[in-house]
Amino acid sequence: MTQSKNFGFGEDEMMLRDAARKFFADNCPPDQLHRLVANNPDIHRPIENKWQPELWQAICELGWHLVCIPEDCGGIGMPLVAAVALAEEVGKAAFPSPLLSTFNSTFVLNACGTNTAKQTLESIANGRAATLAITNQKGSWEPLDTDVRIDNGKLTGSAWFVQDASKADLLVVSAASNDGVGLYVVNTSATGVNIIADGIIDLTRDQAHIEFNHVDAVEVSAPGKGGEAISQAMPAILAVTSADMVGAGEWLLQTTTEYATTRVQFERPIGFFQAVKHPLVNVMIEIDQAKSLTYAAASAYHEEPERADILARMAKSRASDMAAFSANRAVQLHGGIGFTWECFVHLYFKRQMHNRSLFGDGEYQREQLANSLIAPL
Amino acid sequence: MSTAENRDTPEQAEFRAYCRQWLKHNHPGEPPVSLPQSELELSDPHALEWLQAWQRSAYEAGLIGSDFATEHGGGGRTDCQRIANQEMQAAKTPFFPNLIGLRMSAPPILLHGKEEVKRELLPKLLSGEEIWCQGFSEPGAGSDLANQQTFAERKGDEWIINGHKVWTTMAHFASWMILLCRTSKDDKYKGLSYFVVPMKSEGVSVRPLIKMTGETGFNEVFFENVVLDDRYRLGEVGDGWQVAMTTLAHERGAGPIVIPQAGGMDTEEKLDVYNTEPLIALAKKSYRNGEPAADDPGVRDRLVQLIIREQAIKENDRRQRVPELNDHPARLALQHKLLGSEFAQDLAQLSYDIEGIGSSLYTNDPNALDGGQWPLAYMNSFGMTIAAGTNEIQRNILGERVLGLPKTK
Ligand SMILES: Cc1cc2nc3c(=O)[nH]c(=O)nc-3n(C[C@H](O)[C@H](O)[C@H](O)COP(=O)(O)OP(=O)(O)OC[C@H]3O[C@@H](n4cnc5c(N)ncnc54)[C@H](O)[C@@H]3O)c2cc1C
Numbered sequence: 001m002t003q004s005k006n007f008g009f010g011e012d013e014m015m016l017r018d019a020a021r022k023f024f025a026d027n028c029p030p031d032q033l034h035r036l037v038a039n040n041p042d043i044h045r046p047i048e049n050k051w052q053p054e055l056w057q058a059i060c061e062l063g064w065h066l067v068c069i070p071e072d073c074g075g076i077g078m079p080l081v082a083a084v085a086l087a088e089e090v091g092k093a094a095f096p097s098p099l100l101s102t103f104n105s106t107f108v109l110n111a112c113g114t115n116t117a118k119q120t121l122e123s124i125a126n127g128r129a130a131t132l133a134i135t136n137q138k139g140s141w142e143p144l145d146t147d148v149r150i151d152n153g154k155l156t157g158s159a160w161f162v163q164d165a166s167k168a169d170l171l172v173v174s175a176a177s178n179d180g181v182g183l184y185v186v187n188t189s190a191t192g193v194n195i196i197a198d199g200i201i202d203l204t205r206d207q208a209h210i211e212f213n214h215v216d217a218v219e220v221s222a223p224g225k226g227g228e229a230i231s232q233a234m235p236a237i238l239a240v241t242s243a244d245m246v247g248a249g250e251w252l253l254q255t256t257t258e259y260a261t262t263r264v265q266f267e268r269p270i271g272f273f274q275a276v277k278h279p280l281v282n283v284m285i286e287i288d289q290a291k292s293l294t295y296a297a298a299s300a301y302h303e304e305p306e307r308a309d310i311l312a313r314m315a316k317s318r319a320s321d322m323a324a325f326s327a328n329r330a331v332q333l334h335g336g337i338g339f340t341w342e343c344f345v346h347l348y349f350k351r352q353m354h355n356r357s358l359f360g361d362g363e364y365q366r367e368q369l370a371n372s373l374i375a376p377l
Numbered sequence: 378m379s380t381a382e383n384r385d386t387p388e389q390a391e392f393r394a395y396c397r398q399w400l401k402h403n404h405p406g407e408p409p410v411s412l413p414q415s416e417l418e419l420s421d422p423h424a425l426e427w428l429q430a431w432q433r434s435a436y437e438a439g440l441i442g443s444d445f446a447t448e449h450g451g452g453g454r455t456d457c458q459r460i461a462n463q464e465m466q467a468a469k470t471p472f473f474p475n476l477i478g479l480r481m482s483a484p485p486i487l488l489h490g491k492e493e494v495k496r497e498l499l500p501k502l503l504s505g506e507e508i509w510c511q512g513f514s515e516p517g518a519g520s521d522l523a524n525q526q527t528f529a530e531r532k533g534d535e536w537i538i539n540g541h542k543v544w545t546t547m548a549h550f551a552s553w554m555i556l557l558c559r560t561s562k563d564d565k566y567k568g569l570s571y572f573v574v575p576m577k578s579e580g581v582s583v584r585p586l587i588k589m590t591g592e593t594g595f596n597e598v599f600f601e602n603v604v605l606d607d608r609y610r611l612g613e614v615g616d617g618w619q620v621a622m623t624t625l626a627h628e629r630g631a632g633p634i635v636i637p638q639a640g641g642m643d644t645e646e647k648l649d650v651y652n653t654e655p656l657i658a659l660a661k662k663s664y665r666n667g668e669p670a671a672d673d674p675g676v677r678d679r680l681v682q683l684i685i686r687e688q689a690i691k692e693n694d695r696r697q698r699v700p701e702l703n704d705h706p707a708r709l710a711l712q713h714k715l716l717g718s719e720f721a722q723d724l725a726q727l728s729y730d731i732e733g734i735g736s737s738l739y740t741n742d743p744n745a746l747d748g749g750q751w752p753l754a755y756m757n758s759f760g761m762t763i764a765a766g767t768n769e770i771q772r773n774i775l776g777e778r779v780l781g782l783p784k785t786k
Binding site for chain 1: 384657660661671672674677678680681682684685686688689690692693695696698699701702708709712715716769772773775776777779780781782783784785
């Protein structure tokens with residue numbers, strides 16, 4: 001396969017990106033988002049899932065959830081950069097929705113290649129949101145680690161750190177049996193599924209741990225091949241997560257830059273001072289590196305699959321570090337106002353810190369990379 | 378990456394095949410003399426001679442000046458220099474000795490020089506027969522480059538130049554200098570003009586300076602009543618600052634003209650210290666605090682961080698060429714010098730952690746790993762973070778031109 005000059009960003013992908021940019025500007029500007037998700041600062045506030053299901057409906061009508069579903073399953077089968085382009089805009093808007101979780105489930109189901117996986121993709125194409133329940137209580141990202149067992153077709157046990165669980169209709173669950181680890185699909189509303197929402201810092205999404213008590217489940221991976229499917233999908237999952245951070249990073253950069261050009265102290269806009277100017281440039285540099293690597297990972301997913309895992313881990317490493325740095329500088333350079341609940345910066349700060357750890361932080365990715373790029377430990 | 382060729386135009390594809398074939402048979406091989414790490418430290422005349430022979434042969438084969446017009450000594454091709462560069466770097470060739478000619482001097486001559494001067498100067502510049510140097514910095518004009526004190530006074534069709542330049546790389550070998558100087562004291566910026574000056578002119582003297590590494594390579598240059606013909610002026614009188622910007626943009630990798638670039642050669646005694654591969658190899662053969670360096674989690678983490686930055690620089694270059702993927706047209710171009718120099722510095726610095734106390738051994742010690750090239754590279758890396766506009770100045774420029782923050786000046 002050949003490496004494309006433009007990372008596979010064709011006209012369709014650019015149009016999709018521009019449409020998403022406009023959609024979020026129209027439907028989810030920061031002040032509106034803040035009113036929606038940040039109406040209760042109480043540190044002991046009840047756990048609530050605040051989002052606008054009607055916007056998710058609108059997105060499904062626009063067909064964004066279809067971009068990575070193959071045509072024969074009712075999707076539009078675009079390359080991964082389409083999902084990456086959307087994820088970047090989602091991140092820039094800090095948009096609460098199950099879109100990225102649905103993408104991630106789609107990548108895993110695409111990798112399963114079974115008839116049952118195809119049927120699941122069809123129901124996603126029909127507008128059912130999905131999410132991955134593949135993490136154990138210890139927060140392991142190893143595809144074979146799970147606290148769920150499957151016996152006689154029934155799931156028992158628990159999955160942890162499940163993203164957007166209260167927005168999803170379907171769960172893709174990893175579970176161990178004597179054959180190894182397989183992947184199974186269940187409805188979030190099925191009998192025996194107990195979704196316990198986590199009290200999370202990030203106000204722009206929801207997360208849960210889920211208990212399974214003898215839940216009927218449909219196997220979607222080939223028997224014992226769940227780990228392989230997750231591994232195959234992982235570069236796409238990492239690229240989409242990185243893209244969200246790139247978008248959020250850009251929002252933090254632009255917002256802080258704007259503040260630095262308008263806020264006056266010592267008779268000058270504070271952006272005059274190099275202790276303000278240079279960190280902003282450093283944030284920009286980190287965003288750009290994360291962005292270029294994310295696009296490279298996304299294009300490699302189709303064009304150089306043997307390099308996709310490496311590039312995606314590079315992207316996630318750079319993006320995770322950038323996420324923390326961009327969030328840190330944004331609060332600091334806003335001064336006192338940046339430290340308040342009223343300022344929109346904290347929405348992005350919290351989303352960045354959440355994404356930073358999701359699917360493994362920078363150090364974790366580099367540990368994996370060191371094994372392939374230096375020598376196994 | 379082996380796949381750049383899939384994006385070639387037919388002309389580029391044909392030229393690439395030709396370059397590859399030519400390089401296969403004409404790579405100059407192991408040098409008979411010891412070479413420094415980069416052009417900036419070149420001081421041995423034998424090394425220069427050998428490198429000039431390499432530049433001449435690459436020029437005659439069409440790998441230098443590929444896109445320049447034939448009447449300027451070029452190859453008259455379209456967007457082919459990029460291809461030659463990729464092939465020369467893939468073939469791990471030596472660098473070109475006339476870097477300052479190719480990178481800093483040819484663009485302003487081409488864009489601001491008189492036609493007769495282009496025809497006179499460009500062929501020998503491209504072939505490397507004539508070496509160039511850059512007379513911009515002065516004792517009082519470093520980051521504040523416009524604070525020029527060297528003065529050119531007009532006398533009819535001639536100029537009389539007096540002044541003092543410093544940090545002038547290659548002046549000891551140069552036939553020509555690009556000179557920024559003052560022609561009027563009325564205005565800091567509009568009082569500047571830009572010339573090319575023969576270094577053999579009467580009244581020019583060159584005194585070498587020694588670097589912290591112990592090497593030479595840059596100099597002080599003094600002008601005493603040097604007489605220069607007016608046709609060697611580039612741009613109008615008073616437009617020196619604009620012409621200097623053409624030089625600076627290309628010096629920092631952000632100019633419109635693709636600069637001929639070779640490099641990447643490892644010799645027995647000299648490693649290519651600007652990429653991670655040899656540093657990974659160093660980690661695999663080094664012990665630090667008595668343990669294998671490649672097993673140390675801290676070293677592994679930082680080494681992988683550098684591998685990631687190296688990849689990111691490549692992917693930035695790829696993205697820079699797709700306008701729709703850049704919110705601001707100069708955003709990536711203006712990061713080029715900053716990223717490359719800080720990457721090189723951090724890479725060389727990590728060698729200290731990899732080698733542990735072994736990093737104390739220098740180039741004159743037979744037990745130094747890799748001939749002591751890593752600590753040498755670390756020290757030399759400050760040349761890159763200081764020269765061509767310090768990285769602090771680069772951050773000012775990015776903040777002001779790309780982010781639109783208020784100007785420092
Ligand atoms: C190896 C090498 C080769 C060189 N070759 C050449 C050559 O061939 N021709 C040539 O003309 N010049 C050459 N130079 C000179 C180089 O361009 C200058 O050294 C450089 O521009 C810095 O100027 P300076 O040394 O006077 O430092 P200064 O300008 O005095 O800077 C000192 C410190 O102050 C910081 N500083 C200054 N102003 C600001 C500001 N506004 N904001 C923030 N920080 C600031 C700088 O970043 C630096 O850290 C070379 C330099 C080196 C090291």
